[in-house]
Amino acid sequence: SQTIHQWPATLVQPVGSPLSLECTVEGTSNPNLYWYRQAAGRGLQLLFYSVGIGQISSEVPQNLSASRPQDRQFILSSKKLLLSDSGFYLCAWSEQFGEQFFGPGTRLTVL
Amino acid sequence: ILNVEQSPQSLHVQEGDSTNFTCSFPSSNFYALHWYRWETAKSPEALFVMTLNGDEKKKGRISATLNTKEGYSYLYIKGSQPEDSATYLCASPSGATNKLIFGTGTLLAVQP
16 A cells, blocks of 8 residues: 655744755655645645656745655755745645545744 | 635534535636545545536545536535544646645534
């Protein structure tokens, strides 16, 4: 069966510090991978998605970036965090056009 | 840009009440409608994926209907229980991809 892991579960970072959130999927090959964010009081917003290694599509302009160095690894990064980057970050995977399965999420607080 | 809207934003019901909420989406270029249940401190969990006009799906006390011509889906919960308390999200793919556009969700609180 497939499983999806995210870490860390919670993170408190100062403004201007770097960020790296990691997501890995097990039990499937060549999944579509997604990063979402839920800011306080708002819905889930798609940040990035990837249909293959090295292929990243950005949905909204921001100071975040994503990378997919391996088939089942998806990384969300920032060089300098902003206060507005605080939120709940979810990674998800799907087969090509199937339903999406979400990881446990990371709660990021930028102070 | 695809716009998915949900109402109401929140709902408080008593245990045993039946309830329903709405998801609306553009009816043109429709591909699918997803419903998710998101409990606090957990991952969103897929409930239904609906693709056909008139579709009706059921899982236990929860059911959903789909009207693609007018662009809405209803989620029904029969005999609400405290464990049904969660945010219910709907989402629809943007174009012929699996990039889901989510609504802001309906927060359901069931009082024992």
